[in-house]
Amino acid sequence: MDSIPAFKIVLFLIFPFITADASTILPHKIFNVDNYGARADGSTDDSQAFLRAWNDACQWRGRSKVLIPLGNYMLNSVTFVGPCNGEMIFVIKGTLRAPTNPALFFTNTWIGFRYVDNLTLEGGGYLDGQGAAAWPHNDCSKNIGCLPLPISLRLDFITNSRIQKLRSINSKNAHINLFACNNINISHVRLSAPGNSPNTDGIHIGFSNNIKISSVNIGTGDDCISMVSGSQNIVISDVFCGPGHGISIGSLGRAFAKEYVMHINVVNTTFRNTQNGVRIKTWSPSSPSLASDINFQDIIMDNVNNPIIIDQDYCPFCSPTNKLIVTSLNNLRCFLGGESISQVQIRDVTFRNISGTSSSKVAIYLQCSRVVPCHKVKLVDIDLAYREAGGPAIASCSNVYGASYGKQVPSGCL
Known part of the structure; x- marks a missing residue:
């Protein structure tokens, strides 16, 4: 066996921690x-x-x-x-x-x-x-x-x-x-x-x-959790939400057009007695922008009013009969009736393995923009029941391009 030089032994005896990370000691x-x-x-x-x-x-x-x-x-x-x-x-x-x-x-x-x-x-x-x-x-x-x-x-x-x-x-x-x-x-x-x-x-x-x-x-x-312009690479897991307005992306499109929202993952989450479940919302009208690569997966809804929702006609303070109302110091104005004219492009969105109960008859509501329709939206293994009597839950979609896979309750949206 090779001998250890004497100077190394001396150094070790004097400075026994010299090779360790001082911050851990x-x-x-x-x-x-x-x-x-x-x-x-x-x-x-x-x-x-x-x-x-x-x-x-x-x-x-x-x-x-x-x-x-x-x-x-x-x-x-x-x-x-x-x-x-x-x-x-x-x-x-x-x-x-x-x-x-x-x-x-x-x-x-x-x-x-x-x-x-x-x-x-x-x-x-x-x-x-x-x-x-x-x-x-x-x-x-x-x-x-x-x-x-x-x-x-x-x-x-x-x-x-x-x-x-x-x-x-x-x-x-x-x-x-x-x-x-x-x-x-x-x-x-x-x-x-x-x-x-x-x-x-x-x-x-x-x-x-x-x-x-x-x-x-x-x-x-x-909102239990909300993500607005410039939110990227967000991972949300093991969340209990309720009461509240759910987990929301947006509102988008009021300003910061180039600050995109991308790479969002929401998994293993439970919503109970909330106004919304998983939601994407944009102002209408709005500046051009982008929300993409968004995944909602393995989610339980318990008596949620809007379990799955894309709302590109968002204007919370507008009158239902006359939406031409100034709602902020930025002079944002909602449009006068008709379909959404949001210019925020929503694409590559997946809703996967979402089950439970809806407190409203419309359990899936995908209202996209007629100017820039939603693209590559996927519904995979959805099982949502209408909590109250009055027939099964329904889905409502407009200006959406995508596909459905696996179980689809309610059916007939994509």
Whole structure:
């Protein structure tokens, strides 16, 4: 056997970890918000204490952990900004409470993170948006100059990060919003608000890539998960949705025409007592755009009003008799009757192995644009029953080119 040179033995004895990855050995440095003046009494504004803890952790040249212990902490609108010098873990063990003073409502963010790489949000704690105090101020359905309400957790320009083991309740607006993010993993979170709470989307995604959502339970007053312009390479699995408006792609076509929605997979999901199941919606009229390579698979519908829906005639605030109504500051106007004239091209969409019950007679509704009809739409092994008496469920399609395979209940659509 060859002998080991003496200098190698000396080096090993002096530096036994020299070949190991230091980041797996050195512990995180903990920055406890209580040590920065936070008071867990539920009424003191702890925003500045949280920011001081974050700033020190962010500047630390190593692995950092911001710790929020058990207790009730009140925060006004606060945003934690990077870039940071190392891995950041934000551990929420206690409950964070949003303000109930109307003077503090009208901002787009309650808790925000911006320009951070390698961030983990976890801890098993709660984000309590205390939304009931703010929901009466949501008048956007009748006021085009309405002011924003804060999103509970907003991530902007975040990369290579994860959110896990947290709960958000009673958000004033959406629970979680991702904008311009890349490589984000969201798992084992629970998001809840009453079914009649306005605009309380569970997870809203825009201009983001490589997003994975799994093992989440969402019940809200709006979409459980929504994906708008620029959402690409999204995988959603093992989701329970209800109450809420389902999982939606869109609305598309109002702006950002070149920011396509592509490569979306929604699998192993259950909808219960929701307004919609799986939905694609575009404004009409709209700017030209594209939504393609979309797969909805292995889905259970339990008393869902619109289990499978493509709606290219989307105009939520329009009158059914006169749709020529200005609905936003962007001067978007719905068309005056007739068929959809959306210019968003929808193609390569598959609905596969979807079963359960519909609370409406029309279980499949595919209303595509007469200007750019839907192409390559597939219905594979569909089994949807009309929950109420009055005959079987039916399917309604227009301006759709595609095919059906396997079991088709209801039948006669493609």
